[in-house]
Amino acid sequence: MKLEKYSMGIGDRFGHQAKAQLTAIEKAAKQGVNISPVWNKSHREHSIIKTRPADVRTAADSAVKEMGYSGSYYVDADHIGLKNVDLFIESSDFFTLDVADFTGRAAAAEIIAKFVEKYKKYAGKLKIDGIEDSFQITVERIEQIAAKYLLAVKEAGQIYRHIESKKGAGNFITEVSMDETDQPQTPEELFFILAAIADEGIPAQTIAPKFTGRFNKGVDYVGDVDQFAMEFEQDLAVIAFAVGEFCLPENLKLSIHSGSDKFSIYEPIRKAIKKFDAGLHLKTAGTTWLEEIIGLGLSEGEGLVIAKEIYKNSLERFDELCGPYATVIDIKKDNLPSPQAVDSWSGNEFAKALRHDQNCAAYNPNMRQLLHVAYKLAAEMGDRFLNALEASKEVITSQVTENIYNRHISRIFYK
Numbered sequence: 001m002k003l004e005k006y007s008m009g010i011g012d013r014f015g016h017q018a019k020a021q022l023t024a025i026e027k028a029a030k031q032g033v034n035i036s037p038v039w040n041k042s043h044r045e046h047s048i049i050k051t052r053p054a055d056v057r058t059a060a061d062s063a064v065k066e067m068g069y070s071g072s073y074y075v076d077a078d079h080i081g082l083k084n085v086d087l088f089i090e091s092s093d094f095f096t097l098d099v100a101d102f103t104g105r106a107a108a109a110e111i112i113a114k115f116v117e118k119y120k121k122y123a124g125k126l127k128i129d130g131i132e133d134s135f136q137i138t139v140e141r142i143e144q145i146a147a148k149y150l151l152a153v154k155e156a157g158q159i160y161r162h163i164e165s166k167k168g169a170g171n172f173i174t175e176v177s178m179d180e181t182d183q184p185q186t187p188e189e190l191f192f193i194l195a196a197i198a199d200e201g202i203p204a205q206t207i208a209p210k211f212t213g214r215f216n217k218g219v220d221y222v223g224d225v226d227q228f229a230m231e232f233e234q235d236l237a238v239i240a241f242a243v244g245e246f247c248l249p250e251n252l253k254l255s256i257h258s259g260s261d262k263f264s265i266y267e268p269i270r271k272a273i274k275k276f277d278a279g280l281h282l283k284t285a286g287t288t289w290l291e292e293i294i295g296l297g298l299s300e301g302e303g304l305v306i307a308k309e310i311y312k313n314s315l316e317r318f319d320e321l322c323g324p325y326a327t328v329i330d331i332k333k334d335n336l337p338s339p340q341a342v343d344s345w346s347g348n349e350f351a352k353a354l355r356h357d358q359n360c361a362a363y364n365p366n367m368r369q370l371l372h373v374a375y376k377l378a379a380e381m382g383d384r385f386l387n388a389l390e391a392s393k394e395v396i397t398s399q400v401t402e403n404i405y406n407r408h409i410s411r412i413f414y415k
């Protein structure tokens with residue numbers, strides 16, 4: 001199983017938007033840009049919403065069938081580890097091995113020593129095609145990187161082999177993710193991480209490092225765009241070089257987590273993948289859920305009542321909702337509209353505050369981030385919420401498709 005050059009992680013928390021999402025993918029295909037959709041959902045999301053991995057498979061398969069979609073598509077067991085991977089074995093054919101918790105913990109001294117012995121040949125000036133300056137690598141630096149990441153890569157190896165023993169080699173796609181850590185990984189760290197991944201025999205087709213800057217949920221990138229652009233290009237160069245050096249899968253590419261809505265870095269990303277003729281996996285995650293809320297608001301009536309109720313409850317349960325996402329949100333509480341103010345809004349006003357249109361004065365990134373993590377409240381509404389989604393199907397569908405196609409695909413893959 002070989003992942004195509006461009007792919008997109010399209011989370012669909014409530015399993016109602018697969019067709020709307022696929023419509024965006026098909027629109028791109030008509031323009032000559034082939035993107036493989038990957039329906040991803042993490043164990044955390046499943047637990048909060050009380051769904052099972054099989055539900056994602058069912059939603060994906062039926063959307064594909066109903067639309068007569070003939071391209072490749074995948075179901076991603078997102079951010080799994082040894083503790084929960086078994087729940088996903090049957091339904092998934094894409095596995096995002098999350099070993100972030102194992103970074104920064106040192107492997108046994110003899111394992112580190114062996115790694116350093118093998119790779120000290122890269123010490124000195126390391127020149128990589130596509131990067132102007134050489135990296136200055138020392139043996140001590142290799143040792144530091146090994147101490148920081150080897151244990152995590154070993155863990156990824158264990159998870160990979162566990163899945164392989166159940167599904168058989170070549171029957172699934174493997175991603176290694178280290179994005180949910182405090183520190184970004186530098187291009188030179190990435191190089192040695194890839195060496196370790198090759199040593200473990202993990203046929204990784206995507207790798208998700210933590211990039212420089214903040215990737216808050218549902219809002220734009222926060223950080224130094226030029227710095228990001230430089231590191232991103234260097235990462236692409238490092239991957240191309242490492243594939244040759246370490247015999248990794250030739251389609252190995254970067255995966256950008258929380259990649260939705262990062263509008264200010266889409267141009268550098270687009271230029272870089274063009275320059276290096278590189279692939280890309282972009283995970284958009286919860287942005288579709290926000291379009292559902294926008295669509296509910298726009299449909300007025302019960303839909304707007306539900307949207308306002310979720311917002312009001314999200315203010316009351318702020319800490320509970322934000323806690324699990326503390327490192328990936330940045331909400332200025334003082335800039336959140338009061339429930340009284342929101343109560344007086346029309347559906348259109350509600351949508352304007354929430355929709356990610358930076359040219360719109362009413363857009364409120366604080367409210368957007370809070371509602372991004374508030375999907376639990378919709379899940380608690382059960383059928384009342386799901387019935388509202390059905391009742392407002394048409395308007396929601398157009399919001400979901402427009403968001404993925406106009407605000408994401410067209411900005412990243414062509415302009």
Ligand SMILES: [Zn+2]
Pocket residue numbers: 079177179180257258
């Ligand atoms: Zn992630």
